[in-house]
Amino acid sequence: MRLPQRRAQRQRRIPRDSGGSGKPTLDWRSWADGVDRVLLPVALACLCMLVVVQAVTAIPAVRRFVDERSGGFVQEPETTAAAVSRQAVLHLYLAPARPRPDVVVTVNGQARAVFDQPELTVTVHSGDVVGVRSGEPGVAFVQVDHADDHLLLPAPGQTLEIDQPGVVVSFPAVEFVP
Numbered sequence: 001m002r003l004p005q006r007r008a009q010r011q012r013r014i015p016r017d018s019g020g021s022g023k024p025t026l027d028w029r030s031w032a033d034g035v036d037r038v039l040l041p042v043a044l045a046c047l048c049m050l051v052v053v054q055a056v057t058a059i060p061a062v063r064r065f066v067d068e069r070s071g072g073f074v075q076e077p078e079t080t081a082a083a084v085s086r087q088a089v090l091h092l093y094l095a096p097a098r099p100r101p102d103v104v105v106t107v108n109g110q111a112r113a114v115f116d117q118p119e120l121t122v123t124v125h126s127g128d129v130v131g132v133r134s135g136e137p138g139v140a141f142v143q144v145d146h147a148d149d150h151l152l153l154p155a156p157g158q159t160l161e162i163d164q165p166g167v168v169v170s171f172p173a174v175e176f177v178p
Contacts, residue, residue: 086176087125088148094118095141102135124174131170134162150177
């Protein structure tokens with residue numbers, strides 16, 4: 001009794017051509033479901049593997065190892081790249097525009113120049129702090145300018161006001177575009 005029931009179940013699963021030929025037709029829905037059952041887990045596994053590989057190769061030591069083994073470009077360490085120092089020339093203008101030998105320009109606390117003329121130039125490197133101090137009472141203004149496209153700070157047009165003798169007033173630390 002079981003054999004006819006199974007045959008009936010099988011015949012229900014395989015639809016027959018309605019044209020009367022009796023040949024089985026392809027059931028696209030069941031075929032697509034079978035493909036989905038296989039492809040969906042494979043696609044999820046590939047996605048998970050991609051995320052894991054990206055996360056692991058974000059570690060600098062692993063990245064260098066992979067680059068060395070594949071014969072690719074090996075990035076130099078950031079400490080070596082940071083050791084390369086840039087330099088720029090700052091133009092400093094004194095206002096009122098008259099010589100003031102008592103106004104001293106310092107770079108990192110060391111005296112570099114005096115305003116014998118109302119305009120002077122100073123060479124600076126990355127991280128330097130340019131300061132100005134006056135030795136006599138009286139208000140003075142020092143404005144900075146430069147023509148270096150890679151220099152962020154001090155920005156052209158920044159002005160310092162010197163109003164107390166002996167007090168060092170500083171521009172922001174020299175910073176270049178990374």
